[in-house]
Amino acid sequence: MDKKLKRYYQLKQKQKEIEQELTELRNDIITYLSEQNVTELEIGRHKAKIILQDRKEYDDNKLYEALPDAGVWRMLSKSDSSKITSLLKLNVISEEKIKDTYSVKTVSLLQVDKK
Structure with a gap:
């Protein structure tokens, strides 16, 4: 069970990092498209x-x-x-x-x- 708890914690941390990066990329892409007026x-x-x-x-x-x-x-x-x-x-x-x-x-x- 210790391994499962540890793995769960690691994956949740990775999920937070991925969600943060996705948010940043999404904002950058939307900004770029807006600047290009498309x-x-x-x-x-x-x-x-x-x-x-x-x-x-x-x-x-x-x-x-x-x-x-x-x-x-x-x-x-x-x-x-x-x-x-x-x-x-x-x-x-x-x-x-x-x-x-x-x-x-x-x-x-x-x-x-x-x-």
Whole structure:
């Protein structure tokens, strides 16, 4: 078990390092594409593409006011976009009821593929 704990710890450390490097590379690539004023770029055998996506960021206080039903609020416990989307699809809550409880934030997703 000692070996498994040690290996787990090593892998978690390596994962942190990889995630940090990925974040830095992602930021560098997005910055480069923005400076070139392009959303797609092919270099060598790789293709990079920026995909813009809108995400809703909910305000817990406004959402609680819009959803005073304690039963619905317990299903959420705090604002979670995926749970809210599910409740909207199931018609448990309506888009109209929560229209003023969030702001929309556009994020850039980076997709890199090999040709």
